[in-house]
């Protein structure tokens with residue numbers, strides 16, 4: 001998760017309205033097979049890029065993601081939670097839940113697909129990284 005957070009920090013301020021997310025995918029015995037951050041401009045999302053580069057090797061593995069994978073995409077493209085399910089990952093480790101109303105719900109979706117989800121690893125660092133994004137998301141709600 002430290003590596004995923006470093007990736008996310010590298011993209012800070014470069015991802016437009018989308019948060020900069022870091023994603024690291026490991027095999028079930030802990031070998032890193034892919035890592036990515038949200039692309040400049042905000043898309044593709046970190047999970048999309050990492051899954052693409054991991055390919056079939058992601059099956060059965062673990063993904064470390066700095067922010068809850070998205071549940072829905074405004075663009076209509078498959079959401080990251082859906083992509084993670086289809087890639088066959090067995091476990092997702094998430095630093096912080098997404099407080100944005102459109103993004104939240106990805107964890108529930110993963111759990112509904114019987115994927116193990118652990119939340120809260122390095123949460124303080126991730127929360128600091130997304131403070132502005134969360135605040136903006138909340139103010140936009142009212």
Ligand SMILES: [Zn+2]
Nearest residue numbers: 045069070080
């Ligand atoms: Zn996403």
